[in-house]
Amino acid sequence: MNSLKPLFSFFQKLQPISTQARSDLIELCTVIEYDKNEEIQAIGATCKTIYFMVSGIGRIFYLKGGVEVTEYFAFPNDLIVRAESLFTKSPSNKAIQALEQSKVVAIPAAALFGLFDEHHDLERLFRLLIQNAFVETLRRLENIQFLTAEERYEKLLEEKPELIHKIPLKHVASFLGITQVSLSRIRGQKR
Amino acid sequence: MNSLKPLFSFFQKLQPISTQARSDLIELCTVIEYDKNEEIQAIGATCKTIYFMVSGIGRIFYLKGGVEVTEYFAFPNDLIVRAESLFTKSPSNKAIQALEQSKVVAIPAAALFGLFDEHHDLERLFRLLIQNAFVETLRRLENIQFLTAEERYEKLLEEKPELIHKIPLKHVASFLGITQVSLSRIRGQKR
DNA sequence: CGAGGCCTTGACCGCGGTCAATGCCCGTGG
DNA sequence: CCACGGGCATTGACCGCGGTCAAGGCCTCG
Numbered sequence: 001m002n003s004l005k006p007l008f009s010f011f012q013k014l015q016p017i018s019t020q021a022r023s024d025l026i027e028l029c030t031v032i033e034y035d036k037n038e039e040i041q042a043i044g045a046t047c048k049t050i051y052f053m054v055s056g057i058g059r060i061f062y063l064k065g066g067v068e069v070t071e072y073f074a075f076p077n078d079l080i081v082r083a084e085s086l087f088t089k090s091p092s093n094k095a096i097q098a099l100e101q102s103k104v105v106a107i108p109a110a111a112l113f114g115l116f117d118e119h120h121d122l123e124r125l126f127r128l129l130i131q132n133a134f135v136e137t138l139r140r141l142e143n144i145q146f147l148t149a150e151e152r153y154e155k156l157l158e159e160k161p162e163l164i165h166k167i168p169l170k171h172v173a174s175f176l177g178i179t180q181v182s183l184s185r186i187r188g189q190k191r
Numbered sequence: 192m193n194s195l196k197p198l199f200s201f202f203q204k205l206q207p208i209s210t211q212a213r214s215d216l217i218e219l220c221t222v223i224e225y226d227k228n229e230e231i232q233a234i235g236a237t238c239k240t241i242y243f244m245v246s247g248i249g250r251i252f253y254l255k256g257g258v259e260v261t262e263y264f265a266f267p268n269d270l271i272v273r274a275e276s277l278f279t280k281s282p283s284n285k286a287i288q289a290l291e292q293s294k295v296v297a298i299p300a301a302a303l304f305g306l307f308d309e310h311h312d313l314e315r316l317f318r319l320l321i322q323n324a325f326v327e328t329l330r331r332l333e334n335i336q337f338l339t340a341e342e343r344y345e346k347l348l349e350e351k352p353e354l355i356h357k358i359p360l361k362h363v364a365s366f367l368g369i370t371q372v373s374l375s376r377i378r379g380q381k382r
Numbered sequence: 383c384g385a386g387g388c389c390t391t392g393a394c395c396g397c398g399g400t401c402a403a404t405g406c407c408c409g410t411g412g
Numbered sequence: 413c414c415a416c417g418g419g420c421a422t423t424g425a426c427c428g429c430g431g432t433c434a435a436g437g438c439c440t441c442g
Contacts, residue, residue, distance in 0.1 A: 127318040134325040145368045177336045
């Protein structure tokens with residue numbers, strides 16, 4: 001499949017893998033296309049699939065007292081995985097959704113983990129991906145814990161300005177850990 | 192060394208490793224003893240060592256505007272690692288400290304990563320440890336973002352009651368993301 | 383016994399939350 | 413082509429959680 005190219009060259013930079021590993025991995029990949037706002041994974045299912053964003057934007061969210069809370073946004077090449085479900089084999093209370101018309105690579109987790117026995121380099125690639133996700137989560141934790149809502153918004157503006165323009169503000173707000181209303185005020189007062 | 196026993200049987204349950212891998216790993220382990228309040232790693236150094244708690248209690252903290260913020264407590268068998276420094280090879284703004292008289296296993300990261308080439312099972316063990324740490328961090332993020340200070344305290348009481356009795360409340364407070372003063376009020380009002 | 387660290391308590395305040403009204407944009411059907 | 417309805421964003425009024433500052437009690441240790 002041709003849409004796999006950019007993803008695999010991204011992998012290659014992180015951790016080169018043998019051509020055999022590469023083709024075994026490609027075997028497992030399915031490219032799926034989703035419409036705007038379509039659900040990729042529903043709440044309640046145990047996560048058994050690892051996704052990568054090829055094009056478009058995805059998000060992971062859950063319900064907290066009837067209100068949607070966005071936990072993560074995925075841009076092209078980003079891993080999308082409900083880690084707490086996949087790694088603990090318990091049902092996830094989170095859903096994955098496409099925010100735009102999107103292409104996504106789906107890899108069945110069990111089969112991928114099976115490949116790790118033959119292809120040491122694949123396991124390493126995967127370990128590095130997890131490590132990066134871990135580091136990013138640690139950063140998010142620090143920010144949420146010790147910056148004000150306004151500072152978090154500023155930081156997001158610096159680091160991912162495109163995000164604010166492409167994604168409905170209500171999702172950005174819950175990602176920042178605040179309400180739509182507060183975000184609107186913060187944005188209002190610098191104008 | 193005999194104090195390695197419980198740690199290695201903990202490893203064994205997570206991911207069995209070959210006897211060769213085991214003895215190579217043991218080669219790398221140094222057991223170090225620290226006094227109460229002694230510093231294990233200072234702020235500013237790039238993290239090059241992976242630690243495991245054998246006995247006692249450790250913590251990772253950093254300074255935020257001159258105030259200590261506790262990010263993590265380590266109990267026996269827990270991994271202690273300043274992931275954002277180790278995995279990005281940049282200097283850490285965090286310190287590791289023993290809160291009691293403690294025994295710690297230190298493993299030089301570069302040498303350990305070197306062993307991964309020969310011992311696939313060791314890399315897997317390590318991957319699983321990272322995965323678990325990742326999941327725990329995700330949980331912490333959710334709690335901090337969407338529970339009130341009081342609810343977080345209740346939850347901590349349920350999940351790790353021993354923590355509150357063994358660790359100075361000022362550290363518990365910053366771990367919960369609140370001030371000493373607020374924690375004191377929360378505790379006060381249920382009595 | 384005095385000094386310093388830790389915890390508690392009181393007074394006060396501001397950030398961010400809720401509720402509700404209003405404005406704006408866009409898709410749909412008459 | 414316009415009218416209507418619904419979703420999203422903004423704005424105002426109000427409030428409560430948790431922060432800061434400061435004083436006071438209680439340990440422990442020299």
